[in-house]
Amino acid sequence: MNTIHTHFRLSYKIYDEAFALSQAAQCHLYLSLSQKAIRFAVVDTARNKFVVLEDYELITVFTPLQVAEQLRLIAQENALLQVQNWKLVRVAVSNQQFTLVPETLYDPVHQFDYLRLHADLNPLQHEVYTYRHSGLEAINIFAVESGVRLALQGVFENQPLQLVHQTSALIRSILHVVPRNNLRSMYAFVERSYLTLLVVGPAGLEFCNVFHYTSPEDFIYYILFVMEEQKMNPEQETITLWGDITHDSSLFNILQKYVRQIKLGKKPEDVEYSYKFHDMFDHRYFELYSLHLCE
Incomplete structure (x- = not known):
């Protein structure tokens, strides 16, 4: 019995007509994976230009394994994810399992x-990866669910x-x-249910953490808490x-x-x-975008 169900919808798409899949060998494909969205973009490295962006909203997805399942389903119908000759595929994983x-x-x-x-961490469920921040002389150590890694593979x-x-992508870019x-x-990256806060001073990065919020009150609490702690x-x-926030949202208002x-x-x-990005x-x-600045 097939128990795999579709829990995603394409909410936004930009596709420059000058781009063709035959150009993949000179392009980078960037993906961001979170519990709320699977997004990807294409950069034509010959022109150093973003030419494609697609945003899939995940609905009633609660675990990394469900994210992996939806990634497989999206790949079955998306031509970009079926190409096997990208110059590079770089994937950002969003979770709270990291340390610098x-x-x-x-x-x-x-x-x-x-x-x-x-x-x-569970050694049977998580795999540990690292990213070196040369400018910070620091290592970002983070976990990826084995099921997510297997889906990507x-x-x-x-x-x-x-x-x-x-x-790491946000730190590099900011x-x-x-x-x-x-x-x-202070700099903030807002996702649905997650908030990344960074404090940058004269010597560089001074603070970075990811918080889970369920209400506007949670959201503002974490910002004010970090401000107080950082004096x-x-x-x-x-x-x-940056991120999923608008001028008329309850988060912005509070x-x-x-x-x-x-x-x-x-x-x-x-x-x-691409000019098609200008209306966003x-x-x-x-x-x-920040994935393009990673090494």
Whole structure:
């Protein structure tokens, strides 16, 4: 009996008519996987330009294994995911199972132990990966569900595949776009049910964590809590936002009540975008764009 059901819908699609699947060998394919969405984008590396973006909303999906199941189903009907000669496939995984360790203290033999201090891990269900932040002299250690990795391997069986944690893509991109000065600032990436907060100061990254929220009250609590812990004043600080948030949303409205200065972030500027991207809010899909700045 077939118990696999479709729990996704295509909510947004951009496809530059100048792009053809025959160009895949000169293109990078970027994916972001979360419990709420599977998104992917294509960059033509010869022109350094984003030419495709697709956003699949996941409905009544509650576990990483269900995300893996939906990825397989999307791949069955999506021509982009059936191509087997991309120049590179890079995947960002969104979860709370990560930690940043100074490079001088890192021993690869103990990477599972480092992560186990910060996350609930099962050796039979999780695989541990790392990403080196050369500019920070730090290692991002993160977990990926074995079922998700197997689904990716099944879809891209003959592809060069790189897994990164979503925080690494955000860190790379934000540190790249933030001007170096003597100010400390907060940056937020908003997903449905998850909030990534970063604090950047004169010396670089000072704080990074991912919080799960279920209401606007949770959302603002975590922002104010981190500001207090980091000795930042909501009346004076500016918070810059990217992600799934709009001016008329309940999250934005409650944020305005407590934080005086709010900015919506821009797309990374070291890459071009097809004219079809110009009608989109600049602060959306930052996690996909940021994958282009990873190494």
